[in-house]
Amino acid sequence: SQQGEEDPQALSIQEGENATMNCSYKTSINNLQWYRQNSGRGLVHLILIRSNEREKHSGRLRVTLDTSKKSSSLLITASRAADTASYFCATDRSNDYKLSFGAGTTVTVRA
């Protein structure tokens, strides 16, 4: 069953704007990861944040994790047309050695 749920389901922004999407999950986790999927392609790993971390940066990406609220956010700053994709969060839980993916947020960046 799905562990993570992304919000919003879809997001349309202008190039240069920031995009923020959220992920909520149900049970305690070890790690949370974010992946990107371009249309018709496989998932590409973006960033991993451990349960004892609160914030992580990678280039134009910023991820936060709030374990008390069981939620994470992904911020893409200064978006580009190439950021148009679906973004998925994935969690792994204690004693459950697989990643569970949410349903994704589809981001469209308009030129």
Next chain:
Amino acid sequence: GEEVAQTPKHLVRGEGQKAKLYCAPIKGHSYVFWYQQVLKNEFKFLISFQNENVFDETGMPKERFSAKCLPNSPCSLEIQATKLEDSAVYFCASSPGQGPTGELFFGEGSRLTVL
């Protein structure tokens, strides 16, 4: 290789026929995973391997699905007697030996269409 290679890219089968998909993980990666993606949404976990051993098969519909990862051969996912609801994109992923829940490297997927 440096990429997870999946074949075929597309496969069309009539209901009741068999379908077999292949995956070559990245060389040196210990874990292999199969996921099913229906309608561009949820990724459903099917099965994972640690080298050639089944690690977790809790997502597999066992009556029709089977999978193998044999030494020196691509991993395979086989569906006997396909049904319409098996239409999906099947993704294979591999990860290095830090454990099954680190970063996954995905292939481009195999799209199965059951008519």
